[in-house]
Amino acid sequence: MRILCAESLRDRNTLALPATAEALAVVHGEEDLREAFAWAAARQLPVLPLGSGSNVVLSGNLKALVVCLATTGREILRQGDESIVLGVAAGEAWHPLVEWCLEQGYFGLENLALIPGTVGAAPIQNIGAYGVELQSFVERVHALRIDTGEPLVLSGQDCEFAYRDSVFKHRLRDALIITRVDLRLSRQPDVRADYPTLARALDQSGIGAPTPRDVFDAVVDIRSSRLPDPAREPNAGSFFKNPRLPIAAAQELAGRFPGLPLYPHGSGEAKLPAGWLIEHCGWKGYRDGAVGVHPQHALVIVNYGGGDGKAVLALAERIADSVSERFAVALEIEPRVYGG
Numbered sequence: 001m002r003i004l005c006a007e008s009l010r011d012r013n014t015l016a017l018p019a020t021a022e023a024l025a026v027v028h029g030e031e032d033l034r035e036a037f038a039w040a041a042a043r044q045l046p047v048l049p050l051g052s053g054s055n056v057v058l059s060g061n062l063k064a065l066v067v068c069l070a071t072t073g074r075e076i077l078r079q080g081d082e083s084i085v086l087g088v089a090a091g092e093a094w095h096p097l098v099e100w101c102l103e104q105g106y107f108g109l110e111n112l113a114l115i116p117g118t119v120g121a122a123p124i125q126n127i128g129a130y131g132v133e134l135q136s137f138v139e140r141v142h143a144l145r146i147d148t149g150e151p152l153v154l155s156g157q158d159c160e161f162a163y164r165d166s167v168f169k170h171r172l173r174d175a176l177i178i179t180r181v182d183l184r185l186s187r188q189p190d191v192r193a194d195y196p197t198l199a200r201a202l203d204q205s206g207i208g209a210p211t212p213r214d215v216f217d218a219v220v221d222i223r224s225s226r227l228p229d230p231a232r233e234p235n236a237g238s239f240f241k242n243p244r245l246p247i248a249a250a251q252e253l254a255g256r257f258p259g260l261p262l263y264p265h266g267s268g269e270a271k272l273p274a275g276w277l278i279e280h281c282g283w284k285g286y287r288d289g290a291v292g293v294h295p296q297h298a299l300v301i302v303n304y305g306g307g308d309g310k311a312v313l314a315l316a317e318r319i320a321d322s323v324s325e326r327f328a329v330a331l332e333i334e335p336r337v338y339g340g
């Protein structure tokens, strides 16, 4: 394992923000990881795991040992007629795994196609799209504790998954590096096609009884045609989470702002689309120098070239302030911010 000093992270985050890692290690296994932990501890540097950098805002010089996992591997741990449990290395890219599972006849992940990032980062925010969340498939998460190098195994329940949330953002924040995720998938087609955008797309293609392949293709089509590609328009996907309110408060708001869509969320809560709130504050297509709000997607902040973390966060703060002023709703940003 090589440790590089003063390494640029511009090409390692999808917002293409300029930032430097005090040190960076690309690790190939648990031995490398333990060595990296010891190296960082000896220099009193925190360890910062970085996957594809598609859910982070980086700024300035990160006084940390940034650790990138280059581990690969997909292993069948158990299988029966109904289901299969796969152990997948944290360094694997997410979307190729989804496609491979479909080809093997391991079903369930189709709605999560084309989400950028690595397998190891997927449990951090319990990735979700088109009516499906990762939590439905996680059997175990394997990790190493950064302070001791000891292994830790969490069940799906231990992960305390919720909407874009998990124990890794709270009690275990910054405490570990995920090394493997065990996923329980179905051997029988397990189609979830009722999410409105997806159902509409399938319907428009004349597909009445979709197969997992149909769902996968439709999700890939929708995402490719609608979502800005970070390679051309650097972004971190949805910049804000959809806020949740008690049902009564949400209904009262919808009464005052006709057209505000509400989605039931768990017991007694409704989710409001952050994109709608932002759009109705007039931000869609707004541009301030190098950074702006995508003209088609109010939820997406774009670095048009030369923008930095500070500019992105300043714009995000102005957006959140205006939503708070107009709707009295607090927006929370989705990506994790590093550096200052």
Ligand SMILES: Cc1cc2nc3c(=O)[nH]c(=O)nc-3n(C[C@H](O)[C@H](O)[C@H](O)COP(=O)(O)OP(=O)(O)OC[C@H]3O[C@@H](n4cnc5c(N)ncnc54)[C@H](O)[C@@H]3O)c2cc1C
Pocket: 014, 048, 049, 050, 051, 052, 053, 054, 055, 056, 069, 090, 115, 116, 117, 118, 119, 120, 121, 122, 124, 125, 126, 127, 128, 129, 176, 177, 178, 179, 227, 228, 229, 230, 235, 236, 237, 238, 336
């Ligand atoms: C265009 C676009 C579309 C997106 N669409 C969606 C979507 O539909 N649904 C969705 O849920 N998300 C979406 N995202 C967000 C993002 O793809 C996911 O959050 C993804 O899981 C991040 O993976 P990553 O490898 O890039 O993580 P990074 O951005 O590198 O890291 C994210 C966080 O996870 C931590 N982390 C990374 N790897 C590990 C590890 N091995 N162990 C411990 N901690 C780790 C990092 O320290 C950081 O805090 C989108 C992003 C983009 C750019």
